[in-house]
Amino acid sequence: MRLIRATLDWLDARLKVGAAIRDTAAHPVPRRSASWWYVFGSGALTLFVLQVVTGICLALVYVPSAGEAFRSLGVLNDEQPLGWFLRAMHGWGSNFMVAMVLIHMIQVFLFGAYKFPRELTWMVGVVLLVVTLGMAFTGQVLRWDQDAYWGLGIVASIVGRIPLVGGQLVQVVLGGPIIAGETLTRFFALHVFVIPGLLIALVGVHLLMVLKLGINEYPMPGRIVNRDTYEAEYEEMVHRDGVPFVPVAFQKDLVFAGILIVAVMCCAAVFGPFGPGGAPDPTIIQTVPRPDYFFLWIFSVAALMPPSIESFVLLVGPAVAILGLLLMPLWAGVGEKSWRRRPVGVLVVLFAVLGWGVLTHLGRTAPWSPVMDAWSAEPVPARDLEGRSAVVRQGALVFQLKQCRNCHALGDTGGRRGPALDDVATRLTKDQLFRQVLQGGGNMPAYGTNLSPAETTALVTFLETLHPSNELPARDASQPTPTAK
Amino acid sequence: MSGSLTRRGMLLKLGIALNAVAGVMLAAPIVGYLLSPARRKRMREAMAWVELGELAAFPEGQTRMATFRNPQTRPWDGQTADIPCWVRRLQGAEFQVFAVNCAHLGCPVRWFPQSSLFLCPCHGGAYYADGSRASGPPPRGLFHYDFKVENDRLFIRAGMMPTLGNVLTAGAAKPEGTPCG
Numbered sequence: 001m002r003l004i005r006a007t008l009d010w011l012d013a014r015l016k017v018g019a020a021i022r023d024t025a026a027h028p029v030p031r032r033s034a035s036w037w038y039v040f041g042s043g044a045l046t047l048f049v050l051q052v053v054t055g056i057c058l059a060l061v062y063v064p065s066a067g068e069a070f071r072s073l074g075v076l077n078d079e080q081p082l083g084w085f086l087r088a089m090h091g092w093g094s095n096f097m098v099a100m101v102l103i104h105m106i107q108v109f110l111f112g113a114y115k116f117p118r119e120l121t122w123m124v125g126v127v128l129l130v131v132t133l134g135m136a137f138t139g140q141v142l143r144w145d146q147d148a149y150w151g152l153g154i155v156a157s158i159v160g161r162i163p164l165v166g167g168q169l170v171q172v173v174l175g176g177p178i179i180a181g182e183t184l185t186r187f188f189a190l191h192v193f194v195i196p197g198l199l200i201a202l203v204g205v206h207l208l209m210v211l212k213l214g215i216n217e218y219p220m221p222g223r224i225v226n227r228d229t230y231e232a233e234y235e236e237m238v239h240r241d242g243v244p245f246v247p248v249a250f251q252k253d254l255v256f257a258g259i260l261i262v263a264v265m266c267c268a269a270v271f272g273p274f275g276p277g278g279a280p281d282p283t284i285i286q287t288v289p290r291p292d293y294f295f296l297w298i299f300s301v302a303a304l305m306p307p308s309i310e311s312f313v314l315l316v317g318p319a320v321a322i323l324g325l326l327l328m329p330l331w332a333g334v335g336e337k338s339w340r341r342r343p344v345g346v347l348v349v350l351f352a353v354l355g356w357g358v359l360t361h362l363g364r365t366a367p368w369s370p371v372m373d374a375w376s377a378e379p380v381p382a383r384d385l386e387g388r389s390a391v392v393r394q395g396a397l398v399f400q401l402k403q404c405r406n407c408h409a410l411g412d413t414g415g416r417r418g419p420a421l422d423d424v425a426t427r428l429t430k431d432q433l434f435r436q437v438l439q440g441g442g443n444m445p446a447y448g449t450n451l452s453p454a455e456t457t458a459l460v461t462f463l464e465t466l467h468p469s470n471e472l473p474a475r476d477a478s479q480p481t482p483t484a485k
Numbered sequence: 486m487s488g489s490l491t492r493r494g495m496l497l498k499l500g501i502a503l504n505a506v507a508g509v510m511l512a513a514p515i516v517g518y519l520l521s522p523a524r525r526k527r528m529r530e531a532m533a534w535v536e537l538g539e540l541a542a543f544p545e546g547q548t549r550m551a552t553f554r555n556p557q558t559r560p561w562d563g564q565t566a567d568i569p570c571w572v573r574r575l576q577g578a579e580f581q582v583f584a585v586n587c588a589h590l591g592c593p594v595r596w597f598p599q600s601s602l603f604l605c606p607c608h609g610g611a612y613y614a615d616g617s618r619a620s621g622p623p624p625r626g627l628f629h630y631d632f633k634v635e636n637d638r639l640f641i642r643a644g645m646m647p648t649l650g651n652v653l654t655a656g657a658a659k660p661e662g663t664p665c666g
Contacts (some may be wrong), residue, residue: 031575067563149565153591155606162646167650168523175529176522177645180566181559281564283552284592285585290607302590306534307622311649368609368621381525403600407609408641416608445611445619 020258025250028242031232032218037111038320039256040104041210045203046091046257051135055192062142064188066181066280069144073276088268094136096264098294099133106349112337113216115225119329121209124202131199133294138191140292142269144184146275150289152179154302163310179282214238215249219337227334275397288369296354296363301360303368329402367416374414375403381411395462398455402447410466418444425467429474433460510596528651531557531644537582540637544573548596548614550585556644568643570630571596571603573614578640583616584628584647594627604629628653 012018035216061080076083104124108114114122141148145347159173160166175182214234243249259333266425278287305313339346380396388396399405407417414420437456440446451459467473475481517627521527533556543549551572558566571594573581585602586591592607602619603612617626628647631654633640647653 006650065561065563066559066565067561070563150607151590157586157589157591157644157648161651162650165650166648170526170648170650171522172520174522174646177528177557178555178566178568179646180562181557182522183565281563281567281577282585282593283550283564283567283569285550285569285595287593289592299607303622305622307589307624310622357514357566369606370604370611372604372606372608375599401599403597403602406597406604440620443620445602446611447600449613 005149025246025389026244027211027214028238028247029215029245030217030238031241031243031248033215034243034245034252036217036252036256037107037218038215038249039253040100040107041254043256043260044097044100044104045207046092046260048199049102049201050261051090051093051097053195054086054093057086058090059192064142064185064443066144068182068185069142070276070279072144074145075173075454077273084273085268085424088271089264090139090270091274092264095293096260097130098136100260101129102112106353109218110339110342110344110349111216112219112225112339112342114329114333115335116227116230116333117208118213118216119333121206121213123330124206124209125325126322128199128202128206129194129325130322131202135191135199136196136292136294138187140295141184141187142191143274143276144192144280146278146280146284146287147275147289147291149179149280149282149342150287151291152183152469154289154291158314162315170309184226215245216337219339221336221338221340222380223337225334225337236314245287252464267288284420288372290363291367293360293364297359300359300363304362312426369415370403370406370417371415372406374405375400378405378410378413384410384462384466389461391458392462392465398459398464399452402451402455402459404459407444420461423467424466426471427474428447428474430464430465431476434476488499493663497580497623507617521621528645532634532642533557533644534640537570537572537639537641540578540634540639542637545574545576548598551594551639553641553643569593570641571627572639573616578634580634581616582630582641584630584653585614586628586647587623588618588625588627588647588649589623591646601612602646624649625661630654641643 008018042044058076060081061072061076063069074086076087077086088477108125142153156170156174156179160170160374162169171177173183173186174180175186185467217234217237274292278284289294302310302314336342381401382393385393387397399410404413404421408417410422411419412420436442436444437451437459438446438448440448448457464473535553535556537553538552542551548561551574552567552568552569555562555568569585571583573583575581578665585621587605587607587610589593589608589610592605594603594605594610594612596603601614603614603616605611605621605623606624610623611619612623613619615626618624618627630641630643632642643653645651645653646651
């Protein structure tokens with residue numbers, strides 16, 4: 001014990017950091033800020049440190065070469081002792097870190113912590129969010145499987161939409177004319193050198209500002225932030241009713257950090273590593289590329305937007321969103337901090353979370369994508385075939401063979417790109433069915449050149465039978481009503 | 486005293502100026518290095534004629550996938566330099582060769598001969614047999630490669646991933662549905 005003490009004294013006599021560390025540890029924080037609501041920032045930092053450690057371990061084996069990366073991931077998963085576990089830790093750590101940064105951001109927003117004098121802390125935090133998402137995307141690229149390959153294709157296609165310089169920028173992003181060796185090394189350099197360096201520097205600034213400006217006090221409804229008086233009020237508060245950061249606030253951070261590390265380890269051990277999926281061979285096109293979960297909502301937005309505004313939204317949208325977040329504290333830097341008195345702020349958060357959730361859910365189910373094998377895999381419901389004439393059954397055959405099923409469901413199976421056709425006959429008359437099949441429209445291709453007259457007739461005859469037994473088919477009102485039998 | 490101050494001030498200014506010059510001199514090659522993939526010469530040289538095989542491999546009236554090795558590769562590119570394309574032979578030496586990349590966001594479109602449609606698995610873009618847009622989010626038809634037939638062999642001019650910023654063909658985007666060549 002005495003030896004440790006002596007060693008520490010020897011070191012501090014030369015380093016001269018002991019006093020600074022003691023001051024930092026003992027600096028007073030508002031009593032109510034030593035709360036469980038204030039652990040998310042340090043949680044994100046914990047996860048980042050974990051990512052650095054597991055990332056370095058992976059870099060010992062991973063080969064950043066387009067030809068070898070996929071195989072080296074296989075070695076990590078299957079041959080390298082505990083390689084699978086470290087890959088799983090890194091993958092789950094990444095998911096946890098993105099989630100933690102977002103939760104931290106929402107908490108900070110709802111608690112008004114971005115207001116004077118902490119505007120710059122928030123702005124640096126916004127950049128940290130962007131940088132974290134940059135880590136997540138570049139990490140997904142390093143997984144170098146089919147999803148990584150086609151994900152890069154999507155990035156290149158978005159960049160290619162930039163007016164004038166898009167074509168050249170694609171080359172810069174990909175490091176060449178196609179997605180290949182230099183693309184991977186580019187993203188490797190970004191993922192392990194450039195972005196982590198940026199992240200460490202920005203986290204340093206972010207933390208320094210938290211220390212210099214003091215942790216945000218727990219907001220009380222009616223306590224208004226005023227630029228002239230705030231700092232004096234804060235000083236007075238922490239000295240009158242403050243508690244030392246260590247141990248009062250720190251102990252909660254410490255417990256939360258431990259929980260997080262154990263949680264990541266549990267997820268890694270139970271669910272295992274992410275992928276890699278199929279080999280990054282572009283000639284294998286039997287693939288359904290999907291981004292990782294935190295980018296699924298962008299995938300959904302890209303499917304649901306009208307094509308006419310798409311380039312504009314894809315290129316300008318992110319810039320506007322980031323700029324909006326950056327400038328928000330300048331626009332609302334004073335006034336009420338408590339979420340209880342900020343209904344608009346609460347609604348914005350609810351709307352954003354709901355929107356994100358809905359779009360993510362849609363991205364997982366992707367109802368806009370045709371079900372590529374529905375035509376050969378799904379049976380036609382027996383109720384639509386039993387006791388039907390030959391021409392109706394022929395029509396059902398045309399319906400399957402011409403892959404209508406890939407976009408249209410029958411009996412709850414099949415694609416959902418177009419409407420389900422179980423009751424199409426109640427919506428469209430015979431003439432309208434012919435027109436829709438032959439000419440398409442409303443986001444449906446025209447089949448006029450691809451169906452013989454006999455096939456078309458059979459198909460429409462089949463579609464005309466698709467209505468519930470208690471509901472009559474649609475009829476042309478200009479034609480005389482068929483007389484009741 | 487004032488003389489020495491001036492000298493010190495001079496040296497500081499000189500130091501700043503020298504480092505500014507050095508910084509610019511250093512930045513030029515670094516920026517040039519980073520942006521080199523976008524040099525027009527390199528982009529032009531990326532495109533070259535590659536062979537897709539004998540004409541007999543492409544029956545008339547059918548659309549088949551062909552693959553080729555990208556003309557510009559690195560030794561460590563592995564499988565990523567094997568590029569697929571869709572070859573539609575109308576008749577004789579009349580061809581259409583499409584990139585697999587959807588014009589929307591670059592995902593690989595699949596050919597369904599039964600319904601004569603190309604369908605994209607990502608956002609559901611659909612194209613007719615001639616590559617023109619049928620439905621979904623794509624803003625145009627499929628990208629075409631220029632092709633030529635020599636000694637009963639099919640060649641295409643390839644080497645670059647097509648995007649809306651690089652439409653592959655020498656001219657501007659061809660009107661939808663017009664057979665190329």
